[in-house]
Amino acid sequence: MRIGVPKEIKNHEYRVGLTPQSVRELIQAGHEVWVEANAGQAIGFTDDAYLNSGAAIVHGPAAVFEQAELIVKVKEPQPQEVALLKPHHTLFTYLHLAPAPELTHGLMASGTACIAYETVTDNAGRLPLLAPMSxxxxxxxxxxxxxxxxxxxxxxxxxxxxxxxxxxxxxxxxxxxxxxxxxxxxxxxxxxxxxxxxxxxxxxxxxxxxxxxxxxxxxxxxxxxxxxxxxxxxxxxxxxxxxxxxxxxxxxxxxxxxxxxxxxxxxxxxxxxxxxxxxxxxxxxxxxxxxxxxxxxxxNMPGAVARTSTLALNNATLPFVLALANKGTKQALLDDANLMKGLNVFAGKLTSPEVASSLGIELADRKVLVNNA
Incomplete structure (x- = not known):
């Protein structure tokens, strides 16, 4: 699978979706990774470190989104990033859609499959991808x-x-x-x-x-x-x-x-x-x-200690990124009920009950949508 890592553009956000170590794991598993130039520079993850891990370095977010099928980020996409999302993309990041109607409608209009770190669960009902940042x-x-x-x-x-x-x-x-x-x-x-x-x-x-x-x-x-x-x-x-x-x-x-x-x-x-x-x-x-x-x-409080936060986040997210890359989005979701709970938007529909309740948007059945994709 082709995986893209754009540079975060939210105010003073220096975290990055994948570390060089995580990139190496994905490359070893047979995937391709494109990282935006200087995505991790501020916290000591240089372009050379990514190149040595097997990634390709590209300039500008448009190049990342153009190459990638799976987009791995940290923070919710900003308006200029939402404009780059297409129906063939899967977005894996924090979304926090309940207080963000404009972002929610923008993601629905994009047709992108959007999986939110903060609603992925484990077998005990905990939130393993939210926990390290919490x-x-x-x-x-x-x-x-x-x-x-x-x-x-x-x-x-x-x-x-x-x-x-x-x-x-x-x-x-x-x-x-x-x-x-x-x-x-x-x-x-x-x-x-x-x-x-x-x-x-x-x-x-x-x-x-x-x-x-x-x-x-x-x-x-x-x-x-x-x-x-x-x-x-x-x-x-x-x-x-x-x-x-x-x-x-x-x-x-x-x-x-x-x-x-x-x-x-x-x-x-x-x-x-x-x-x-x-x-x-x-x-x-x-x-x-x-x-x-x-x-x-x-x-984005954890962004203040961006290196620590990035390492902690990757410890939690890497197994899910590997599953999405190895199996493809549809199969990974169908195989893992906990990952499925992270699916907030799919095929232009809102699939999170909590967000639907908060924003008054019609809820679609995520399992039905994914099965029929």
Missing amino acids: EIAGRIAVQAGAHCLEMEAGGRGVLLSGAPGVPAANVLIIGAGVVGTNALIMAVGMGANVTIMDTSMSRLREIDLQYGNQVHTVLSTITALDDYLPEADLVIGAVLVPGAAAPKLVRRSHLEIMKRGSVIVDVAIDQGGCVESARPTTHSYPTYVEEGVVHYCVA
């Missing part, structure tokens, strides 16, 4: 939040760990999934006073058994948010409904009761955000202030 995003969230609490960043001048004779900062984590758990690891490690909320009592029990009195566990309710938000110095929004838009748990009215100079990091911003006042920001301009509260809502 782990990194959860850890970055605390680092970014700690910086935003500094005076020059607009924060209230609080150190997460406190100091001898000075209390530690209060960190509130909303959601105890992969993002929340990794934020918890960082916040505890930095010496903060940590509270984590979730709707799952079984998950809260697990955290309580692991951390004991190092962490406060609270069942997530409207009342609990009303009680804990006024005390928080740093709030991490770590809510996920797989494939669907995130629920708005922190309301705009909550900002009025929060401390001036406190910080919200909304990691759910890729799925529309779990904070009503959140809007996507970039690594160039990561924050804004509303009602005296600093908001950090960067939509």
